[in-house]
Amino acid sequence: MLRMFFAALAGGLFGAGLLVSGMVDTVKVQGWLDVFGAWDPTLAFVMGGAIIPMAIAWRVAARRKLSGLGTPIPSPSVQKLDPNLIAGSILFGAGWGLVGLCPGPALAASTINGLSGVIFILAMLAAMITLPALRRAFASTGKTAWTSAR
């Protein structure tokens, strides 16, 4: 119960931050990506602001084995790149640029984005649901880079 409470609190604060920062505004997000047009640096301030408390949290976490609610602290990050990471990030970035939505803001603004927001979320969920099956299908037909991870 306590886990759910803190999860909801974190999710709520995340959503509030996305709203306050203006990152639910798709044109502002596309403005950050529009280096050759009317460039909008707001996203850099959001990212910078978010990294400060998070960097402190990682330093605190490094001195502990367990989190406040008794779960192990996540293990040190894997310092290894793979084709899935790069190909996936390129696909994600293309979608992000097309409409200015990424998963967090898509949900945070889901009650104000109307039908357009619903269409985006349904397409995103459909892709997320099918990806594991696609990976399995490709893995059985031949070895390709993007099926090997996980």
Next chain:
Amino acid sequence: MLEQDWIWGLIGGLMIGGAGALFLLMNGRIMGASGIIGGLVDGSGRANWTERAAFLAGLVIVPALLVPLYGSVDTRLTDNVWLLVAAGLLVGFGTRLANGCTSGHGVCGISRLSLRGMAATVFYIAAGGVTVLIARHLLGVI
């Protein structure tokens, strides 16, 4: 950009980072939106689905409660169905293939100096920039 935009960006950013810090230090979890959603819908996160669902409930409900304070919020989202479907599919496939998005790889990854997080961020920002360049300035579709 209005001068106050970056101030609100910084304040909102601190809130986002505070949320990630809370989730890490209390729940022992990395705050990645695509991973939390993806694990819930593809079944890989079944073991802790209540925690995921609670996070997402907070993420959807709290902004909805705050919107009235602003009067109204215009997210200026396109209503072009083809763009929305294409973007949704790209974001869904891409974030799950890369195991992370702006929050997981960006905020949580960069702050722990993760090579994967930093590389992912470079690639998705570059891809987003190229996409806006082509779709807005060459094709004029966005």
